[in-house]
Amino acid sequence: MDEHIQVRDMKPLLKINDLKTQFHTEDGIVNAVNGITYDMNPGEVLGVVGESGCGKSVHALSIMRLIQIPPGEIANGEIWFNGQDLLKLSDNDIRKIRGRDIAMVFQDPMSSLNPVYTVGFQIVEALKLHKNMRTKEAREKAADLLALVGIPEARKRLDNYPHQFSGGMRQRAMIAMALSCDPKLLIADEPTTALDVTIQAQIIDLVIKLQEELGMAVMWITHDLGIVAEMVHKINVMYAGFIVERGNVRDIYKGTLHPYTKGLLGSLPSIDEAPGTKLISIPGLPPDLVCLPKGCPFYARCVYREDRCKYERPSLEKADSNGHLVACWRWKENLTEGVK
Amino acid sequence: MSGENSVLVQVKNLKKYFPVNQGILFKRHVKDVKAVDDVSFTIKKGETLGLVGETGCGKTTVGRTILHLYKPTSGQILFDNIDLTGLGENEMRRMRQRMQMIFQDPYASLNPRMTVGSIISAPLDVHTKLNKAQKRERVQELLSIVGLNSGFVNRYPHEFSGGQRQRVGIARALAVNPDLVICDEPISSLDVSIQAQVVNLLEELQDRLGLTYLFVAHDLSMVRHISNRMVVMYLGKIMELADRDEIYQIPLHPYTRALLSAVPIPDPDKASRRERIILEGDIPSPLNPPKGCNFNTRCPLATEICFQSEPAYVDVGSNHFVACHHAG
Secondary structure, three states, rough: OOHHHHOOOOOOOOEEEEEEEEEEEEOOEEEEEEEEEEOOOOOOEEEEOOOOOOOOOHHHHHHOOOOOOOOOOEEEEEEEEEEEEHHOHHHHHHHHHHHHHHHEOOOOOOOOOOOOHHHHHHHHHHHHHHHHOOHHHHHHHHHHHHHHOOOHHHHHHHOOOHOOHHHHHHHHHHHHHOOOOOOOEEEEEEEOOOHHHHHHHHHHHHHHHHHHHHHHEEEEOOHHHHHHHHOOOOEEEEEEEEEEEEEEHHHHOOOOOOHHHHHHHEEEEEEEOOOOOOOOOOOOOOOOOOOOOOOOOOOHOOOOOOHHHHHOOOOEEEEEOOOOOOOOOHHHHOOOOOOO | OOOOHHHEEEEEEEEEEEEEEOOHHHHEEEEEEEEEEEEEEEEEEEEEEEEEOOOOOOOHHHHHOOOOOOOOOOEEEEEEEEEHHOOOOHHHHHHHHEEEEOOOOOOOOOOOOHHHHHHHHHHHHHHOOOHHHHHHHHHHHHHOOOOOOOOHHHOOOOHHOHHHHHHHHHHHOOOOOOEEEEEEOOOOOOHHHHHHHHHHHHHHHHHHHHHEEEEEEEHHHHHHHHEEEEEEOOOOOOEEEHHHHHHHHHOOHHHHHHHHHHOOOOOOOHHHHOOOOOOOOOOOOOOOOOOOOOOOOOOOOOOOOHHOOOOOEEOOOOEEOOOOOOOO
């Protein structure tokens, strides 16, 4: 994991500028993503970490333009990918990018594969559409892809239906499908959450290997800070639709600045802890996204809060020259009380 | 915590097979799913026994069979030296007062049409003769024990978040002052920060009320955190059982080693230093387990003997049990 690559001048592959996504519901406007800005370089592996409802999936779906409108609405922002603003593209043009330049792997492999078509058919479909291949050629390529993701007897397996695959194999097939058009960016939205630990280890291993071989950028969305520690270069920590901390992987784990990130790390038991160690839990619940607090979104649960945090919202500011960013009024004070 | 007296639950050669029938009119019994196949262990008073394994390994079935929610196919379950397998329905219902369960899904395990108050007092209706006022008082006490506002009695489950619902589930389990609480993946559907809240609550309650837990989960690091001893199951059988530190420091079974190495470590330095054992393939179907050792299809150490005979489940010293031809 060479962190110097990240510092070098490079034209970013993906540039998100003040993205806001909302949903209009009966209860009011749900502010799912509240103005996030960041860049992603080609070949970079980015971890997006946060709990349910923090906007991590919605922001990924916004990039893919898969937000249903209505009730959803991308209220503000720009998403520059390869020199074009994805939000300004016509439906036809975005369809050419989606699945070809940006591919996505979803959480539940059973519900994201179509049960009435064979796995082979579903991979071939993408190849014919995006690469203008003929059926025979596409089947060859599909078999190669299944072999690439480690499915034994790939050629035979093309004619299997999704229900004939196990959970881990379905996720492998999903990855094969996502890789079919050599994407520049692969978005993996909690791809291992539905899988068992040993199968999860297989899938993580596979994605790391494929990323190194094929050199695409990978965005790995997860709620588990443990999973991404060994595979990503950079991490965005999200809370209530905001990025609250962002930095290189070592800075996030070793030089944690935001109280929320500290709380998340404290909530995880470490495998070599002493007996009787207490977990540091974060008290309370995430805020209601319909009526966001005026100040810091983490105010209600923060152990270090002060009056200022209640009324003024901290913006994401530079903590050092390595691109470590944090949105907290008190990050400079190096707060450690109550944290492992 | 040693000696015969301190054992609360003793499970001896427990088997639970689910029959598979075929045919429309005359259902023929064709084979069995061996969900739990010859499992023996004990749970000591006041301890937490962690039970880990992957999907389909039978860990939930073990928990439910102890409570007699499933009737065991064979084997014995001794609870405080009373054999549960010999009890009639009424006697069993009385015994259940001493053993309660916390379920995995806090959305599915609370009746949406009942208020939190009536959910928590349901076990009191069945097992006690308290009057209305006493019940109300007990419910409020329970709510405050699990960290909920006692004014929530008349609210419905949909008004609560996942973590709060799980607290309601815990309050319900504690209503009748049980000795044993079987926690069936109580935190796996919760967010990380909420998981820590619930685990801390469970530990605090154990200290306060002297509870004994059987903690079933697939998350090895959380099980290690909460348990005194750990059982590792695979395809209906126990692979290894030992004290939590022992099983972590000297895992003897190759499956335990692989499981431990697959646990995500939230530290980039440690994570890159450790050696990962990536198991190949998937878990075989329990309908059709492999011959010999159950783990032989994925085991990196498997040799001839593993395909021929099933390894015995033996004590290798200091109460460390393992079932492997190549252990030690």
